[in-house]
Amino acid sequence: MKNKNHIPAYSLNIEETTLHLAGSLLIGNANVFMEEVLMCLKKYKHKQIVIEIDHLEYIDSIGVATLNYLKSRLDERKIKVQIDGGKKEIKLKLQTFSLNETIQIQKNKKVPFWEDVGYQMYRFLNDDLRAFIILMTNVMYWSITDLFKPKMQRQGEFYNQAVLIGVNALWIVLAMSFIIGLVLAIQSATQLRNLGANIYIVDLIVIAMMSEMGPLMPAILVAGRSGSAIAAEIATMKVTSEMDALKTMGINPVRFVVIPKIYGTIVTLPFLTILADILGIFGGMIVAYFYLDISFQVFINRMTESLYNRDILIGLVKSLVFACIIVLTGSFFGLRAKHGAEGVGKVTTQAVVVSISLVFIADSIMGLLFY
Amino acid sequence: MREIIKIKSLSASLGGRNILSDISFNVYDKEITVILGRSGAGKSVLLKHLLGLMDIQEGEVVIFGKDIAEMQEEEQKRLYFQMGVFYQNGGLLNALTVGENIALPLEQNSNLSHELIDHIVWSKLKLVNLLNAYYLYPSQLSGGMLKRAALARAIVMDPLLLFCDEPGAGLDPISLVSLDKLILNLREQLGMSIVVVTHEVSSIFRIADRIVFIDSGQVVFQGTLEEALQAQNKQVKNYFDTAK
Ligand SMILES: Nc1ncnc2c1ncn2[C@@H]1O[C@H](COP(=O)(O)OP(=O)(O)O)[C@@H](O)[C@H]1O
Ligand SMILES: [Mg+2]
Numbered sequence: 043m044k045n046k047n048h049i050p051a052y053s054l055n056i057e058e059t060t061l062h063l064a065g066s067l068l069i070g071n072a073n074v075f076m077e078e079v080l081m082c083l084k085k086y087k088h089k090q091i092v093i094e095i096d097h098l099e100y101i102d103s104i105g106v107a108t109l110n111y112l113k114s115r116l117d118e119r120k121i122k123v124q125i126d127g128g129k130k131e132i133k134l135k136l137q138t139f140s141l142n143e144t145i146q147i148q149k150n151k152k153v154p155f156w157e158d159v160g161y162q163m164y165r166f167l168n169d170d171l172r173a174f175i176i177l178m179t180n181v182m183y184w185s186i187t188d189l190f191k192p193k194m195q196r197q198g199e200f201y202n203q204a205v206l207i208g209v210n211a212l213w214i215v216l217a218m219s220f221i222i223g224l225v226l227a228i229q230s231a232t233q234l235r236n237l238g239a240n241i242y243i244v245d246l247i248v249i250a251m252m253s254e255m256g257p258l259m260p261a262i263l264v265a266g267r268s269g270s271a272i273a274a275e276i277a278t279m280k281v282t283s284e285m286d287a288l289k290t291m292g293i294n295p296v297r298f299v300v301i302p303k304i305y306g307t308i309v310t311l312p313f314l315t316i317l318a319d320i321l322g323i324f325g326g327m328i329v330a331y332f333y334l335d336i337s338f339q340v341f342i343n344r345m346t347e348s349l350y351n352r353d354i355l356i357g358l359v360k361s362l363v364f365a366c367i368i369v370l371t372g373s374f375f376g377l378r379a380k381h382g383a384e385g386v387g388k389v390t391t392q393a394v395v396v397s398i399s400l401v402f403i404a405d406s407i408m409g410l411l412f413y
Numbered sequence: 414m415r416e417i418i419k420i421k422s423l424s425a426s427l428g429g430r431n432i433l434s435d436i437s438f439n440v441y442d443k444e445i446t447v448i449l450g451r452s453g454a455g456k457s458v459l460l461k462h463l464l465g466l467m468d469i470q471e472g473e474v475v476i477f478g479k480d481i482a483e484m485q486e487e488e489q490k491r492l493y494f495q496m497g498v499f500y501q502n503g504g505l506l507n508a509l510t511v512g513e514n515i516a517l518p519l520e521q522n523s524n525l526s527h528e529l530i531d532h533i534v535w536s537k538l539k540l541v542n543l544l545n546a547y548y549l550y551p552s553q554l555s556g557g558m559l560k561r562a563a564l565a566r567a568i569v570m571d572p573l574l575l576f577c578d579e580p581g582a583g584l585d586p587i588s589l590v591s592l593d594k595l596i597l598n599l600r601e602q603l604g605m606s607i608v609v610v611t612h613e614v615s616s617i618f619r620i621a622d623r624i625v626f627i628d629s630g631q632v633v634f635q636g637t638l639e640e641a642l643q644a645q646n647k648q649v650k651n652y653f654d655t656a657k
Contacts, residue, residue: 111532382552
C-alpha cells in the first residue's frame with residue numbers, strides 16, 4: 043500500500059545531454075519533479091536530450107503523463123527528447139499509458155466583442171424568435187381546432203390542468219389581492235384626506251384594481267407558480283426523450299402537452315382576476331370605512347357610478363393575454379431544454395423571469411392601447 | 414495473498430425488506446473480484462455498503478485493515494483518495510464537460526499544475542478511447558461513451574482499489590473487449606485491486622480471478638473462476654449454462 047504520508051522520492055541528475063531519473067515518479071511527487079526539471083533545464087543549450095530511466099523503480103500513470111508533458115514542453119523549445127532504457131514493466135507502462143498522438147490542445151478562441159453581439163442578435167432573431175412564433179402559431183391552430191374535437195383531448199387533462207394551474211392558486215391570489223387593495227387604499231387615504239377628497243378613494247381603488255392590479259396580481263402569481271412548473275415538466279419530458287417518444291407514436295407533442303395547459307389557464311385566470319378584483323376592492327372598502335368614514339353603502343353607490351363595463355372588460359382581456367403569455371413562455375423554454383437534468387433548472391428560471399417580464403410589457407402596451 | 418476488503422456477515426434491510434443477509438467474502442490484493450447475480454439481487458446495495466454510502470446496520474466491512482463504520486471523516490477522505498468508483502449510471506456531473514469531469518478529482522485533491530492535469534486527462538481519455546469527447550457534455554454522449562468517460566474519471570487518480578458497477582452493460586462487443594483489456598492492464602501494471610459487478614459472461618471469462626455469486630441478497634457461491642465452472646450449485650451452473 044502506497045503510504046500517502048511518506049511519498050517515495052525520485053532522484054534526478056543531468057550530465058551533458060543525459061538526464062538520469064531514478065526512484066519513483068508518481069502522483070505525489072509529479073508536481074515537484076516538473077518544477078525541478080524545468081528549473082534545471084532552464085539554461086539547457088543542446089538540441090536533444092536523453093532521459094535515462096534504467097534505475098526508475100516505480101511509475102504510475104500520472105508519472106507517465108508527467109514524462110510526456112515534459113516531452114511536449116521541451117518540444118516547444120525545439121529540444122528533441124528520447125526516453126532510454128528502463129525495466130521491462132516500466133517500458134510496458136510507458137506504452138500503455140502514453141498519449142501517442144500529440145493532441146493539439148485547442149484553446150477556446152476569443153470572439154471579438156461586436157462579432158459576438160452580432161452573432162447573438164442573429165441567433166435571437168433566427169432561432170429563438172422564429173421558434174417562439176412557430177410554437178405560438180402551432181398552439182393557436184391546435185387550441186382552436188381541438189375545441190371542435192373534444193374526443194381528441196386527453197380525458198380529464200383539462201380539468202387536471204385547471205385545478206393545478208388555477209384552483210390551487212386560489213388562496214394565495216385572494217390573500218395577495220386583499221393585501222394589495224388594503225395597502226393601495228392606506229397609501230392614498232392620507233393624501234386624499236388632506237385634500238378633502240375622501241370619496242375619490244372609491245374611484246381610485248376600483249379603477250386600479252379592475253384594470254391593473256386585478257389582472258396583474260394573479261398573472262404574476264400564476265407565472266411564478268405554474269410558469270416554472272410548466273417549463274420544468276416539459277423540459278424533463280424533453281431530456282428524458284418523452285417528447286421524442288410522443289412524436290414517433292404519431293402524437294403531436296405540443297398538442298398533447300401544451301394545449302390542455304392553455305385551456306386550463308385561459309379558463310381559470312379570468313376567474314382569478316374577477317376574484318382578485320373583488321377582494322382588492324373589499325380591502326379598499328375596509329380602509330375607507332375605518333380611515334375615511336365612508337360607509338359600505340356609500341362606497342358601493344359611488345362604485346356603481348365610477349365603474350364602467352369597459353374597465354371590467356379590459357381587465358378580462360388582459361388576463362386572457364397574460365394566460366397565453368405564461369403558458370407559451372413556459373412551454374417555449376421547456377422545449378428548449380438541453381444538457382440533461384441541469385438544463386431543466388436553467389430553463390425553469392428563465393421561463394419565470396421572461397414570462398413575468400413579458401406580462402409587464404404586455405400590460406403596459408395594453409394600458410396604452412386602451413387608455 | 415493479502416485481504417484488501419473483508420466483509421463479515423453483512424446484513425441490511427431497506428424499506429422494511431431484507432435486501433442483504435449474512436454476506437461474507439474477501440477481496441484480495443491485485444485480484445479482480447467479480448460480483449455476479451441477477452438484476453435486483455442486491456449487488457448495487459452491497460457496493461454502496463462497501464463504499465460507505467450506506468450505514469452498516471449489521472456486520473462488518475474492513476477495508477485496508479480498518480473498519481469503515483468506525484472511521485473518522487479525515488480517515489474516510491484518505492480512503493476515498495485511494496479508491497476509484499465507477500457508478501452504474503455514470504455519476505458524471507452534467508454541468509461540466511467530460512474533460513472537466515475527469516480533471517475534477519485532480520484539481521481538487523492534488524497540487525499538480527493545470528497544464529499537467531490537462532495532459533493527464535487527455536492520456537486517460539486515450540486509455541478509454543474517447544479522445545473526441547473532451548469538450549462534450551455528458552448529455553451529448555451515447556450510453557457506451559458515458560460508461561467509458563466515467564471509467565476514465567474513476568481511474569484518474571491511480572487508485573489502489575477500483576469499484577465498477579456494471580461497466581460492460583450497454584457497450585458494443587469491441588468496446589467491451591478493450592474495456593476488459595484495460596481492466597487487466599490496470600491490475601497488471603498499476604497493481605490495482607478491482608471489484609467488478611457484471612453480467613457479461615464473456616467478460617467474466619476474460620477478467621475474473623474470483624467470483625462471488627449473489628442471489629436474493631445471499632452469497633450462494635464464492636471461489637475462483639475454475640471452481641465456479643465446476644461448481645455443483647444449481648444457480649451458478651444454470652447461469653453459465655444459460656449463457657453458453
Ligand atoms: N434505497 C432503496 N430503498 C429500498 N429498496 C431498495 C433501495 N435500493 C435498492 N433497493 C432494492 O434492493 C434490491 C436490490 O437492488 P440493487 O442492489 O440495485 O440490485 P442489482 O443487484 O441489480 O444492482 C432491489 O429489490 C431494490 O428494489
Ligand atoms: Mg445494480
